[in-house]
Amino acid sequence: MDELYRDQILEHYKRPHHFGRLDEFDLEFQDSNPFCGDEQHVFLKLDENRRVTEVAFEGQGCAISTAATSLLSDELEGMTREELLALPKEFVLDLLGIDISATRMKCAMLGLKVVKGASLGEPADWEDEGEEGNPAEAASL
Amino acid sequence: MEPTATTVPSLPRSIEVIRAEFPILAREVHEEPLAYLDNGATAQKPLAVIDTLDRYWREHNSNVHRGVHTLSEEATALYEDARRTVATHLGADSREVIFVRNATEALNLVAYSWGRTNLQSRDRVVVTEMEHHSNIVPWYQVTKEKDADLDWAPIDDDGRIDLDSLSSLLERGPKLVCVAHVSNVLGTINPIREIAGMAHDAGALLVVDGAQAGPKLELDMAELGADFYAITSHKLYGPTGVGALFGRRELLEEMPPFIGGGSMIRKVSKELITWAGLPAKFEGGTPAIAEAIGFGAAMNWLDQLGLPAVHAAEAELTSYALERIAEVPGLTVFGPPAGDDRGGIVSFAIDGVHAHDVSEILDRHGVAVRAGHHCAQVLMQRLGVPATTRASLAVYNTRDEVDRLIDALLDVRRVFEL
Numbered sequence: 334m335d336e337l338y339r340d341q342i343l344e345h346y347k348r349p350h351h352f353g354r355l356d357e358f359d360l361e362f363q364d365s366n367p368f369c370g371d372e373q374h375v376f377l378k379l380d381e382n383r384r385v386t387e388v389a390f391e392g393q394g395c396a397i398s399t400a401a402t403s404l405l406s407d408e409l410e411g412m413t414r415e416e417l418l419a420l421p422k423e424f425v426l427d428l429l430g431i432d433i434s435a436t437r438m439k440c441a442m443l444g445l446k447v448v449k450g451a452s453l454g455e456p457a458d459w460e461d462e463g464e465e466g467n468p469a470e471a472a473s474l
Numbered sequence: 475m476e477p478t479a480t481t482v483p484s485l486p487r488s489i490e491v492i493r494a495e496f497p498i499l500a501r502e503v504h505e506e507p508l509a510y511l512d513n514g515a516t517a518q519k520p521l522a523v524i525d526t527l528d529r530y531w532r533e534h535n536s537n538v539h540r541g542v543h544t545l546s547e548e549a550t551a552l553y554e555d556a557r558r559t560v561a562t563h564l565g566a567d568s569r570e571v572i573f574v575r576n577a578t579e580a581l582n583l584v585a586y587s588w589g590r591t592n593l594q595s596r597d598r599v600v601v602t603e604m605e606h607h608s609n610i611v612p613w614y615q616v617t618k619e620k621d622a623d624l625d626w627a628p629i630d631d632d633g634r635i636d637l638d639s640l641s642s643l644l645e646r647g648p649k650l651v652c653v654a655h656v657s658n659v660l661g662t663i664n665p666i667r668e669i670a671g672m673a674h675d676a677g678a679l680l681v682v683d684g685a686q687a688g689p690k691l692e693l694d695m696a697e698l699g700a701d702f703y704a705i706t707s708h709k710l711y712g713p714t715g716v717g718a719l720f721g722r723r724e725l726l727e728e729m730p731p732f733i734g735g736g737s738m739i740r741k742v743s744k745e746l747i748t749w750a751g752l753p754a755k756f757e758g759g760t761p762a763i764a765e766a767i768g769f770g771a772a773m774n775w776l777d778q779l780g781l782p783a784v785h786a787a788e789a790e791l792t793s794y795a796l797e798r799i800a801e802v803p804g805l806t807v808f809g810p811p812a813g814d815d816r817g818g819i820v821s822f823a824i825d826g827v828h829a830h831d832v833s834e835i836l837d838r839h840g841v842a843v844r845a846g847h848h849c850a851q852v853l854m855q856r857l858g859v860p861a862t863t864r865a866s867l868a869v870y871n872t873r874d875e876v877d878r879l880i881d882a883l884l885d886v887r888r889v890f891e892l
Contacts, residue, residue, distance in 0.1 A: 338831070338835070338889050338890070343891065347826075369829075369830060369845070369846045369847065369860075370846065370847040370860050370861055371860065371861075372860070393860045395829075395830040395831050396827075397830070437834070440830065
């Protein structure tokens with residue numbers, strides 16, 4: 334039953350990487366998950382080639398949202414804004430490496446949503462969050 | 475009403491018999507028997523309600539107040555019977571009971587109809603820090619629109635409304651005071667009669683959100699002194715999609731309609747439209763007929779058990795739950811200690827574990843609870859937490875289920891290596 338809370342997830346939850354703020358940054362964005370109130374604030378510093386050189390995030394959230402953003406933060410260095418905006422949700426799901434149920438998908442995607450918001454400078458109009466029910470799944474319930 | 479605790483009334487049938495009336499309680503979740511402790515979100519439905527809905531769809535389905543044929547007459551009679559049931563339950567006149575979709579719509583009806591008509595620039599409305607968003611957002615909207623002011627009555631550290639501060643706010647002459655009867659997060663049973671007296675002495679009307687109180691407390695509108703009172707069916711063992719607003723008749727008579735359409739008019743011409751009388755004036759469009767009839771069935775079922783006995787059973791289980799949950803290390807419970815003003819809603823936080831993760835692990839033990847801000851973000855800010863986990867009790871819950879909650883909470887600590 335502890336597949337969801339396996340060691341890697343708990344480790345990133347308890348000691349998230351890049352947790353905190355940057356004093357100097359080029360991009361930042363804060364957003365929340367209205368369903369649960371979880372909040373994350375992401376800071377990105379870019380180099381002269383407009384690639385990410387430093388990442389930090391802070392906020393409060395569950396094990397899934399915190400671990401997802403922590404794992405994501407390890408991967409962002411060297412990426413351009415365009416590359417950040419192109420990241421699919423599978424990128425985060427692969428990093429997590431566990432099955433995420435429909436109800437927890439918003440938790441898993443909060444960090445990516447905020448990173449995209451930072452890249453755009455406005456809330457990412459990004460509804461690819463597993464909101465839509467799967468009719469086949471509903472029929473089997 | 476707060477019990478006086480001279481004699482403790484008992485339920486007319488055993489908890490096993492009552493549980494057997496709820497088919498869903500027999501199912502399993504993750505191969506464990508379901509322990510349904512999310513009754514504050516919605517309660518499960520007894521056969522008395524399920525069978526009433528089934529019978530309605532099979533035998534009586536028709537529109538109400540329209541056709542002159544047998545089915546329509548039957549449906550209309552059943553729908554109006556349900557209204558009489560709700561009115562009797564509330565100690566009100568049938569014309570004072572408006573069927574709406576839920577408690578949220580009941581409160582919006584008051585805000586849009588009474589509020590937009592009676593609030594003016596610089597008028598004041600008081601809400602409390604413990605309100606559900608449904609008793610905040612409509613008042614925020616209407617006070618913004620009318621350039622009126624919204625005042626916040628604070629709560630104390632035990633999760634009770636600070637009546638001295640409320641008293642000070644009343645000196646500013648608000649037109650309206652809006653308060654929950656039972657907090658959906660803290661379980662606090664607010665002293666509505668006392669607050670009604672205070673509000674009325676200050677010249678204000680009192681709006682009560684009774685969504686959580688409906689399934690827990692005996693309600694008599696005259697005794698409580700509420701001017702408006704909102705209840706919902708689905709937390710009271712009835713169907714979703716229907717609720718009721720009680721409003722004092724002389725207030726409702728003066729208020730304009732909320733939703734325009736069929737059923738709510740007396741006469742329509744190109745030049746002039748006149749409104750139907752109460753309660754039809756506020757029920758534009760085809761209502762949730764089956765659901766209203768099911769609501770009536772739920773109330774009859776609850777009244778047959780007897781709310782004093784239901785309340786006494788819940789109070790006993792709440793005390794047990796508060797006692798047992800104190801055994802879990804690193805856990806903080808919000809709301810007043812066990813006592814007459816504590817309903818069966820137990821919200822808590824575990825140090826180092828987010829409420830969602832608590833809920834997820836509990837679910838794997840078959841224990842259903844709610845996690846999140848409970849549509850009470852102002853209260854979450856006051857409590858200084860982003861979210862809580864909430865176990866909320868109903869008449870069919872048992873000590874065994876509370877024990878399973880505690881065991882599952884200990885497992886949360888194990889999974890998170892606390």
